[in-house]
Amino acid sequence: MSLRRSALRSAVQVEIPVLLILVFALAPFAWMLLTSVKPTADLSLFPVRYMPSRITFEHYQLLIERTSFSINLLNSLVIACGAVLLGLATSVPAAYAFSRFRFPGRRQILTSFLVINMFPIVLLIIPLFVLMRKLGLIDTFLGVIIGHSTFSIPFSIWMLVSYFNAIPRELDEAATIDGASRLQTIRLVIIPLIMPGLVTTAIYVFITSWNEYLFAMMLSGQTVRPVTVALQLFIGEFTVQWGLLTAGGALIALPVSILFLLVQRRLVAGLTAGAVKA
Amino acid sequence: MAPPPPGTAVQMNQAAIRTLTPYGFLVPALLVTALVILYPVAQTVLFSLQDYLLYAPDDARFVGFRNFSMALKDEVFWISLKHSAVWVGGIVFAQLSLGLVTALLLNQSFWWRGIARALVIIPWALPSVIIGLMWTWIFDFNTGVLNDLLIRIGLISQPYAWLASPQSALACVMLALVWQGFPFFAVMILAGLQTVPKELYEAAEIDGASEFRQFIHVTAPAIAGIVATAVLLRIIWVANSLDVILVMTGGGPGYTTHTLPLYAFLRAYSGMEFGYAATLALMLTILLLAIVWLYVRQQAKDLDA
């Protein structure tokens, strides 16, 4: 779509709708942020008190000083990065094979990657726990990361296959004719082309792993406990620590948003367009 | 490429390599997946054929397909199945529509695009338990912000029990999930839009095609494959997701927000009836399989192209 629009048209057709969507996306989050800086006495009032009677950062302070939240954040980061690495390292070659080769069993294997994604995890978790215990992987980063690969690998393979398929095969052939080996073709031609897809998939795996609770709860112990599990500790049987919970939520959303702010530049038109033409 | 030397052994070797290459690429993914999934899945299938109680594993007997016939006669199974259909259909449709619009908008250039892209992802970046609790709190009858706002605007005069009314409970939980998941589609489609060659738009513009026609004839075909895959993956994900429901209503009031995985969850962890719960889970899987089969058949041409 043309970049040539007047400022007014852009405002009416694009910026205002974007603003409306952002309001929908952010209103509950803003409510959460607001809650996180309210003194506890302001919560659960009727009628609702919108503006804090005073702004306080005590919940954040408690969160950092009195609980293990900062370590949990770090653990989450390790696990999510590990899940991205393991997920991409295994699924990029696999997706490439599914996209570029025709071999017996191809469709069946590709479909079965989806099928294994269909079992409700709640039922797989106990056998998986037993298995992880046998492998000695309970309460290790590797254990949680491998657990997360149950959803990250199938997803990544399927998404990447469609991104690979979107790239004309003539490009591979052209590179091969130019004398490049298969691995060179992948590294120099294909990977740069599917960068937006790769980034998107990585984001997906990162976020899903970052937010995952059930695997993390079962497979982690005190040593590698991520934030989602730590957060659950704020929801007791008889009390919910709203202040801690909302402050924790804000701190959890922050790194992901920053990460996305950094990588979204990769999601720009033109990267592939030019290459396809060449 | 240089022609292969005439020696037959070498030729055979090369042929073998060519045949085996794709499998070589698959090995890492297959290995990891087999390691973590095969045994639990096999175990679940085995459970479904037994009257397995987690606290009395030694008393489990093989009962064949009795669990399956029990499920078919179970009123709650059918209620949950109906809700699952509404749940998946409604959520995926709403997430896709909203995500598509968002992606198209965020693909335009305006000076604060980077920030807008980063902010829109926030709902997706929050753990389900927080999302569930926040929305429960927003919908709360007594101290919720929604009732308060609506009363202030004058749309309602009395607070409404959003999560306790059978008419609205499922819709409210679905809204929370739509909110959480639409950024997923936005990001996926945004990435897909980047693969559309700019030249196509330029050509279309020269032909005088309107923006709507450009979307129908250029954008839509180009991102169709990616959208279809994203929808398929999302259907599976949404069909299985239960943590937000669990936090918001626990399946209630009554059976109003029971979906199949939620019902399986309750049978598995409240009753520890793993045999029956595994059966419920497998029936969901079989239904999803039917959808996947339709998709794969549809895409067969594309897959084998």
Place this chain on the structure above:
Amino acid sequence: MKRRTFVKLAGASAFAGAVSAPAIAQGVTTVRWWYHYDNPQNTPAALIAKFEQANPGIKIQAEAIPWGGGTDYINRMFSSVVAGNQPDCAMVRLAYLSRFGQMRALEPLDGYLTKWAERSDISDDVWKLNRAPDGKQYYMPLHYVVIYLYYRQDLFQQAGLQPPKTFDEFLNCAKTLTKDGMYGYGMRGGGGCHDNWGPFVLGGGASFDKGGMLTDKALAANRFFVEFATKHKVVPPSAPTDAFRQIVDAFKAGRTAMTIHHIGSAAEMVGALGDKASAVPLPRGPGGGGWTYFGDESNAIFASSKVKEAAFKWVSFLSSGDGNVEQAKLSGQLPITTSGLKNWTGHPKRFVEASFASLPIAQTLPDNVKTPDFVGRVLPTNLQRALLGETNPDEVMKAVEQLFHG
């Protein structure tokens, strides 16, 4: 051991490696203990330090497990028993005693208890409540809560009402106080609704014995309870899904005049309402019968533990003297020891008294493998349907009878 079948299946898996036993350092015995506190800012570190100082050679490795509405904690525990890496000891609930029993997962404590001097500081009633059907003690009582009635002193006074002593008085109070957007009774119909249903239905004559849910008295008692919502409308419309968080918030916000909960929320209520919040034991039924829920917390030692002596030292430390008092402060509940309760200052006195006065009618739920299913699924779903008027109230009783007696 009963879990053998499962482990055998696991062993059949090609990937199963050798089971590695945790190494025990020379001279130091490590005791693994699982716990859950409501407030994550509370840690047992000081308690552990004190214990380790008094017991050189024993190290306590404490792990906080998320409660997750009970499901997560229990789920994690049963999975660990199945997989064979359960801790040495852990906090446990009576509702699961039967299931543990079926798995033979726990170590009977009778041998240790006869030699334990502090045993008599815990009342015989508690020991009796904690006893397993086979007559053995597997649970070391830790602390407890008793469900009672919170009410708004100021509103009662304004309306010239006395705190209700009978069901009829309760209904009358609720009706009088339901006005101007205020509801007389903040009913809990969501998760944990058994502690609101029990006082009126079990207290009104229903029982878990065979046929006990279907007597005329039982059916009438249940109808009386459901009609708070369907006929008298003295509960908020949100009652069918309200869980503890909602009932406590509504009471704090001044939207309900009575609600049924325990001392665990007293500090919060007083924080919001000051002297306006008070408590009394729950009202009695027409025949003078009453029922209230005894919310227990105990420690148990797993049969698989290799350090049972040390584990017992730890759990008995937590259930006696200062250890128990400190522990009760951390968990926000009442000390289990008679001596600890005497000088207890952890909660305002009126709530401690209401808890104590409720003990004569305090009961646990039946010691049955089906009980968690009753609490977690069968009662909430069926009760909610009745509260919404979707089904006849009697269906609740039929479903409960069906669950326990087929």
